[in-house]
Amino acid sequence: MTTFKAGRDRSRGDAHAHLAAAHAGKGQKPLRRITAYSLRHGWQASFAIGATIIAAVLQLTIPRLLGHAVDQAQNVLTTADARAQEALVWTALTLLSVSVARGLFTLIQNYFGESVGHHVGYELRLAFYDKVQKLSYSYHDKMHSGDLITVGLLDLDGLRMFFSTGFVRTILLTILIGVGAWFLFTTDVLLAFLALSFVPFVAWRSSVAQLTLRATWLMLQEKLSVLTRVMEENLGGIRVVRAFSGGKYELNKFDAASKEALALSHQRVQVRVRNTSMMTLSFFTAMGLVLWFGGSKVIAGEMSIGTLASFLTFMTILQMPVRQLGLMVNSYARASTCGERFFGFLDAPIEIEDKPGAAPLTVTDGTLRFEDVSFTYPGANRPTLDGVSFEGYAGQTIGIVGAPGSGKSTLAHLIPRFYDVTGGRITIDGQDVRDVTLESLRRSVAVVQQDTFLFTTTIQNNIAYGDPWAKERKIERAAESAQLHNYIMGLPADYETVVGERGVSLSGGQRQRLSIARSLVLKPAVMVFDDSTAAIDAGTEHRIRSAMRRYAKDRVTLIIAHRLSSLMHADMILFLEDGQIVERGTHAELLAQGGRYKALYDLQTRPTDDIDVEIDADIERAAQ
Amino acid sequence: MSTPMHATAPMANDEERETATYPGQRPPHASVGSHRIEEEVFGNAYDPQTVRRIWAYVRPYRRKIYLSVAAVLIFTATQLAIPLIIGRAIDTGMVAGGDMQALVGAVIAFAIAVLLNFGASYVQETQVGEVAENVLFDMRRAMFAQLQRVSLSFMDKTEVGRLMSRLQGDVNSMQEFLETSVISVGDIVLLVGIVVVLLSLDPGLGLLTMVTMPILFVVRIFWLPRAKRAFWAAHETNSLTAGAMAEGINGVRTVQNLDRQQVNFDLYDDKAYHNLENQLTGSKYAQVMVPIVDTLTGISMATVVIVGGNMVLNGTLQVGVIVTFLFYIQRFFDPIRSLTMQYSIMQRAMTSGRRITEVLDLPVTIADKPNAVTLTSDMDGSVEFRNVVFGYDPKRPVLKNVSFKVNPGETVALVGPTGSGKTSAMALVHRFYEVQEGAVIVGGHDVRDVTQDSLGAEVAMVLQEPFLFTGTIFENIRYNKAGATLDDVVTASKAVGAHEFVERLPEGYNTVLEQRGSNLSLGQRQLLSFARALVADAKILVLDEATANIDSYTERQIQKALEILLRGRTGMVIAHRLATIRGADRIIVLQNGEKIEEGNHDQLMELGGLYSRLYNMNYASFDDIPDDLVAQANAKASST
Structure with missing residues (x-):
C-alpha cells in the first residue's frame, strides 16, 4: 500500500485555511479576486515582483553597455589612449556581471512566478474538489459532468497561470517599454520614435492574433470532441457497425467530422502565420529606418556609432517582450472568463448541509417514519411525491412497487437527504433527518443504487468504499453475503484485482452485487435497495436475501423492484402511483384486494394474451 | 497488503468500526483516482523502418515539404545576413568620415533581406503547418479505416481507450515532430552558418567567442535526462490529479451516498500536494538554464569587447565587425536549445510511429474473396x-x-x-x-x-445490449440504410411500438440522443434497436x-x-x-x-x-x- 510522507499533517491544517481563503472575496471581480488570492503568497510574490523589476532594468542596461563598448573601441582607434583601453576592460566586466545578474534575477522572477501559480493551483484544486463533494444531487443533476471537469481543469489553469503570465508580465513589459522608451527619447527623439514605431503595431497584431487563436481554439476543441466521439462510439459499438455493415457509413461520418476540424486547424495556421510574419516585417522595417536615419546622423557627425549600435541592440531585446503583449492580453481575457466560471462554481450555494448546531443521529429502536411527505423537483410543476406516510420498524422489510416515474427512487433519495422534502418530514427514531448531521445520517442509511459506480481500484477497496478502515474479514463476509465471494476468488488477484474503467470489467449483475456488498459493510440502520437487483438472476437474489436475513433484524429494509418475486415476502408492500400510495398491505392482502397490485402480479405470471390485446390497441392507435 | 486477506482475522471486534490511530493516518482500503502506469516514451530517436512507413504518409505532400525546406534555407540565410549588413553599413558607411552611398547600398540590401525573410517565413510556416495537419488527419483516417476491417477477435480483446490513445496521442506527437523537424533543419543551418560567418570574419575572435558553445552543449547533455525525468514526473502527477478529480465528479453520488467526502479530500490532498512538489521541481529544472545561458552570453560578449577592442587598437579589426559579432551572440544559443529539444521530440515520435504502424499492420483475417458473390434479396433466406x-x-x-x-x-x-x-x-x-x-x-x-x-x-x-449513437433518433433508426425516408422510419417505429414515446419527445424524430441514448430507458432503447433492424429490412x-x-x-x-x-x-x-x-x-x-x-x-x-x-x-x-x-x-x- 502507499506510504505517506512525513509533513502531510501540516499540510492538512493548511488545507482548511486555503479553502477559507478561496471562498473569501466572494462577489469580487474575477481578476481582482485571483490577484488578491495570488498575493496571499506574500514573500514568494514579492520575490517574483522585485526580481522582475531588477531583471528588466538590467536587461535595459545591456544595449547601453554595448554601445559604450563600441564607442570605446572607436575611441581606442582615434585617440589611442591607454585609459580608453582600461575603460574597455571595465565595460566588458560590467557587461559580464550585468549578464550574470540578469540571468539570476530572471531565474528568481520565473521560478517564483511559477511557484506562486503552482501553489495557487494546488489550493484552488482543493477548494474545487471540496466543493464538488459538498454540492448536493440537485446541483449535479443540472450540471453536466464533462462541463464540471472543464471548469476544474482548464478554467483552473487559466486562473492559476494569471499571476506569471498576466500580472508579472505586465510589470515586466511596463518597465521594459516605459523605461526603455525614456532611455531612447532622452538620447535621440527622432531615432527613438523610429525604433519604437513597431511597438504599437506589434502589440495590436499580437493581441488580435492571440484572442482570435483562443476563440478558434475553443471552436477547434469542439470539433475535435465531435471527432473523438465518432471514433469512440464506433469502436465501442463495433458489433453494431459490423452487424449492419456500416463500415463505409462510419468512414463517411469520420470524414465529415475530420474535414471540419482540419479546416479549422488550417484557419488557425493562417491566422498565426499571417500575424507573426507581419509582426516580423514591421520590426525589421523599423530597424531599417533606424539604420538609415541613424547612419545618416553618424555620417553627419551628430551621433556616435555606439549609440546607433545601442539603438539596434535595444530593438532586438525589445522584440520578444513586445510580441508577448498578445499573450499578456490573452492571459487577462482568459483569467477573466475562466474566473467567472470557476468562482461562480465555488460560490454556488450548497442546498443541503448541516443545520447550525446539528447533533449526530442516535439510533435506538431503528424506526423510520414518513409523515405526509411531499416532494417536487425544482422547476417541475407537479409533485413527484404527494402525501406519503408510512412507518417501518427494525427487522421489517417494506416493498415498494409502481410504474416507472411513480416516485419510487425519489422516495429512496429523500431518506439520506440527497434531496430535501418539500412538505412533511422524515424521521428516524423521532429525529427529523434535516436536524441531524449529514455524516451521521448517511452512515446510518445505505442506498443501493440502480447503477453502480465502480472506482478504478482493487475490488476490495471498492467493497470497503464506505468504510475504508474495515477489517478484511468484514469485507469478505459482505462479499459472501452478496454472493460475490466465489467470483472474486476466481479473479487473477482475487480481492486485489483492479476493477473498473481501467481494470477487469464486471457484468451488470456483478456490479449490483458489489454495490450490495458495499452497503452491507456499513451495517446501516436503514437499507434501501433501489431496483438494485434487476440484473441479478432470481436464484442468486434469493440466496442474497437468505444471507442477509441474519443482519436484517436490526434494520429497516426497503426494497424497490419491478420483479414482484423480489419483494413478495415483505412485511408491507406499498403501491405507488403518481407519487401517492394507492395500495398497501402484505402480498396476500393485496392479492385479495384485487386491485393494481393483483393486476401487476397477473401480468408477470399468467399467460400474456390479455395484455397483448392492450398493447395491440396502443400500437394500433399509434399507427393511425 | 501482503498476507492473504481470507487467512486470519480476529472475529471479536469484527463488528466495530475502525478509525485512524494517529492523526493523518490513511485508511488501509482507500485511494482516489486510478493507479495508471504509463510506459515512458524515451526510446531510440531514429528508427529507419518507422521513418520509412511514416514517409509514405508525407510523400503525397513532398512538393510542399521541399518548398518549405527551400524557404527555411532562405529564411536562415536572411537571418545570417542582417547582422552582416549592419556591420558592413557601419564599416563602409560610417567609420572614417562616412560614405553616404555605401549606407544607401546597405539599407537597400537590408530591405531586400527583410522582404525575403518575410516571404520565406510566410511560405515555410504555412506549408509546414498545413502539411503536418494533413498528415495527421491522413494517418488517423488510415488507422480508423483499418480498425473497420480488422477481425472482431482483436477488437474483443482490445480496450477502446488504448485504441483512442493511438488515434489521438500518438498521432499528435507525430504532428509535433513534423512541424518541428523542418524548423530544426533551419536551426542546423543557422548554427553552421553562424560558425562559418564568425570564423570567416575573424578566425581568432570567432574561435574565442565560440568557446562557450561546447560548454552549453555539455551542460545540456547533463541537464537533459534529469530535466526530462522531472518534467515527466510533473506531467504524470498532473494527469493523476486530474484523473482523481474526474473520478470525484463522476462518482459524486456514490461518494455522498457512502459518506466518503472526508477520506477522499485527504487522499486527494495527498495527490495534489505531491503534484505541487513535482511541478516545483519541474520549474527548477526549467529555470536553471536561464542564468547559465545568460552567463555564457555575458562571457562571449565580454570576450568580444576586450579582445575585439584590442584588435581594433591594433588595426586588425573594424568596429562594424564587433557590432556584427555582438548581434550574433544574441542569437547564438537559440539553435542549440531547440536542437536538444528536438531530440526528445524525435524519441517520442519514433515510439508513436511504431505504435501507429502496429495498428496499420493489424492483419485483416476476414476479407472478401476475389470472386466473391453478391448475395441478393431473391435468395431463399435459409x-x-x-x-x-x-x-x-x-x-x-x-x-x-x-x-x-x-x-x-x-x-x-x-x-x-x-x-x-x-x-x-x-x-x-x-x-x-x-x-x-x-x-x-x-x-x-x-x-x-x-x-x-x-x-x-x-x-x-x-444485439443484447442496445447500442445507440449520439445523433438524432431518425439517424439512429435509419443508420446506414441511406435510401430510407422519414416515412420508412416512422412506419418501422409504429410497427415496433416506439412511435408513441418518440412523438412525445420534444423534437420527435429529430431529438438528439445524448451520450448514446442515456436519456432513454433501457426498454425504449431496445425498441429503437428493433426499429433499426426493421428498417434494414433483411431476409x-x-x-x-x-x-x-x-x-x-x-x-x-x-x-x-x-x-x-x-x-x-x-x-x-x-x-x-x-x-x-x-x-x-x-x-x-x-x-x-x-x-x-x-x-x-x-x-x-x-x-x-x-x-x-x-x-x-x-x-x-x-x-x-x-x-x-x-x-x-x-x-x-x-x-x-
Missing part, C-alpha cells in the same frame, strides 16, 4: 450450420461439430445455459469470425464466398434477447415488437424468456458447444430431457435458473 467447429482459442472450441438448418421463414430459438455457444453461433451467421471446420451456409452460399457488404444487407442483427434476422429486467409492461411490448420483426423473415433468436421460446417454430438446445435437443416445445417436453426439466422449474427465464439447479437437471437428464 441458414444452415454444417458440422461447424469454432473457438476463439483454436484449442478450446466453443462449438463442437454443430449442424442444423433454419428453413426460409422459420423462427428458431437457440436455448441453453451460459457458455453453451449460443452467442458464438449467432456471430458466425454474420461471419464476425471464421469457422475452424465445417461451413455456415446462408441462402445456399457459404458465407465465405459472398461479399461481406451483401451479407450484412441480408442478415440483420439485434434473415439474428437476435439476442435482452436479459435485464425491465418493467412488465415494456417487456411485453418488446415481445410484441419481436413478433412483428420476425414476420416474414427467417429468424434465429437467442431466447431467454419462456414466452419467446414457446413462440418459436423450433427450439435448438445447446450445451457445452453441442446440440443436444431439437424440436418444438411439445416434442421437447415429451422427450423429457434437459429442456423439459428446466421448463418445469417454473422460472420465467432460463437464465434465472441458478447454476447448481442446471447442473442437477443435467444430471437427471443424462441419467434417464
